[in-house]
Each structure stands twice: as structure tokens, then as C-alpha cells.
Amino acid sequence: DADVTQTPRNRITKTGKRIMLECSQTKGHDRMYWYRQDPGLGLRLIYYSFDVKDINKGEISDGYSVSRQAQAKFSLSLESAIPNQTALYFCATGPGGYSQGYNEQFFGPGTRLTVL
Amino acid sequence: ILNVEQSPQSLHVQEGDSTNFTCSFPSSNFYALHWYRWETAKSPEALFVMTLNGDEKKKGRISATLNTKEGYSYLYIKGSQPEDSATYLCAHSNDYKLSFGAGTTVTVRA
Numbered sequence: 079d080a081d082v083t084q085t086p087r088n089r090i091t092k093t094g095k096r097i098m099l100e101c102s103q104t105k106g107h108d109r110m111y112w113y114r115q116d117p118g119l120g121l122r123l124i125y126y127s128f129d130v131k132d133i134n135k136g137e138i139s140d141g142y143s144v145s146r147q148a149q150a151k152f153s154l155s156l157e158s159a160i161p162n163q164t165a166l167y168f169c170a171t172g173p174g175g176y177s178q179g180y181n182e183q184f185f186g187p188g189t190r191l192t193v194l
Numbered sequence: 195i196l197n198v199e200q201s202p203q204s205l206h207v208q209e210g211d212s213t214n215f216t217c218s219f220p221s222s223n224f225y226a227l228h229w230y231r232w233e234t235a236k237s238p239e240a241l242f243v244m245t246l247n248g249d250e251k252k253k254g255r256i257s258a259t260l261n262t263k264e265g266y267s268y269l270y271i272k273g274s275q276p277e278d279s280a281t282y283l284c285a286h287s288n289d290y291k292l293s294f295g296a297g298t299t300v301t302v303r304a
Contacts, residue, residue, distance in 0.1 A: 080237070082237065118203075118296055119296055120198060120285075120293070120295050120296050120297070121283070121285075122294075123291055126290070126291065128290075168238070180226050180243070180287065181225070181226060181228075181287040181291065181292050182243060183228075183240075183292060184240070185230075185237045185238045185239075186237055187235065187236055187237045188237070
């Protein structure tokens, strides 16, 4: 079974709809991340969480919110989806606890979101 | 603007041939350089993490080198096989986050 799972894997929605993407992990990691990937661009960090009570904005958090329901679960919400949020979204987890800056991360398979 | 750049964006290589491509990154405030292999519809898979200038890592036919002073890393594929077709991502670690390049997409032609 996959260590990092994302649901749904594909979603088509309309402008203005609220969408939630879910991520679960069985690796026991404290750190969880949400990225989006657009063609020609690297993965860009939306939000990250170092534990259940710690939520931080990444470089492109506008239009998104997150919830860390448990150590193993981290969901990403689009309150009112717009077409330029069409992208591939990745969840990742990391153990932390290494020397500063090592940042080993393990990725889910991605959710492809299309906003019409 | 990406501060981690990968080149070329894509390449085609004949089965059996070797190839290499680069990742450049800021040399200041460096902690680690990660390489991932990503096949469409799958999870990006970690290949290497390198932390020291001059590091060389190898996994089967794939190897990587690191120059932190000048801010670049090379990834090499020796004797390319069709299963090497994928997008290879590098990511620069500074403190709490990874900054990714846009990737090099490798297509191995049989």
C-alpha cells in the first residue's frame, strides 16, 4: 500500500465551487506539505505543517486554506475555485528531526484538478 | 522566477546511449540538493540527497555529482533504457523548504 495517498486523483469542477483535496500518510511523519505543479514551472509550496498545531503559508497560499486534522491527515481547500487554480497538486511528508535543512520529503501521486 | 534551474528542459536519447543534464542553484545558504525521478501519474521518487561539496552518489546506472561552491549538480544516466524515461527534478533545500526546478524530461528511444 502507498505510504502517502491523495484523494481524489482527478477532479473537474466549476468556477466558484468549494473543493477539498485530502492527503493521508502512514509514514508517521510530523511534517506535511502541499505543492502545486504547473507545466514549465517547478513544484511550488502552498502550505506546510510541522505538527498538528503548526500551519504555515508557503510562497503561493492566496486562494487556498489547509487543515491538519491529525498527524496523518492534511487537507487543502479551495474556497472558491478559479480557472488559474487548474494544476497538479502534490502532498508530501517529511520526518524532520534531521540536521537543519535536510528536508527529506516523500510524495503522494498527485491530484489533477481542472477548474472550468 | 525560479532560482533553481534545470537544463535542458527535455531531451531524447537512443537506447544504450548515455546522457547527462544539469541543475543550478544558489550557492549561498546551502543545506542539501535533492534529485527526484517522476513518472506521469506516479509519485515523485527520491533518487539522491547530497549535502557536501564534491559528493557523488550512484544508484544502478544513474549517478549524480554536486558542486556547492559554484552551485550546480549533474545527473548522469549510463546506457539509457526505456524505463529511464521520466522527468527528473532537482530541489535545493534551504532551512525549512525545498525549492524545485522545472525538471528535465528524458525520453529514451528504442
